[in-house]
Amino acid sequence: DEAERGGSGGGSGSGSPSQSDVPDYYIARLTLPQLFDASFLARHVRAPGAALHALCIDGRIDRDDIAAITPSGHAHLSLTPRTYARMGVTGVKTDRGALKFSATINLANPKFKPGEPYHDRFTA
Numbered sequence: 001d002e003a004e005r006g007g008s009g010g011g012s013g014s015g016s017p018s019q020s021d022v023p024d025y026y027i028a029r030l031t032l033p034q035l036f037d038a039s040f041l042a043r044h045v046r047a048p049g050a051a052l053h054a055l056c057i058d059g060r061i062d063r064d065d066i067a068a069i070t071p072s073g074h075a076h077l078s079l080t081p082r083t084y085a086r087m088g089v090t091g092v093k094t095d096r097g098a099l100k101f102s103a104t105i106n107l108a109n110p111k112f113k114p115g116e117p118y119h120d121r122f123t124a
Helices: 017-021 038-044 081-087 117-123
Strands: 002-006 025-029 066-069 074-079 101-106
Touching (some): 074 081, 081 101, 081 117
Antiparallel strands (some): 002 025, 066 074, 074 101
């Protein structure tokens, strides 16, 4: 996976000394299967204190499949009808001028793991 560091570092001087070495953001090029990988979820979503913020930056909200992950461990998906039907997720049709479906997945749920049909639909 490709990643590039960004920002100036978030050190406020009131925390650990390594805090200033942490960039404000990374730009990473990941697929949904990479985001939903068990080791990635364990490290960045389910670990104590984890607070992943992830946004799709290359897609067009009115035409493409778009994903965002919130610090609570939820993946919010805006899907085209074709992808929505293929994935078999539960969601709702949006009413924003474009035919899209909105679905939310709780990535922090330990049942969302390889070998479970619901997980495997996203990584196939």
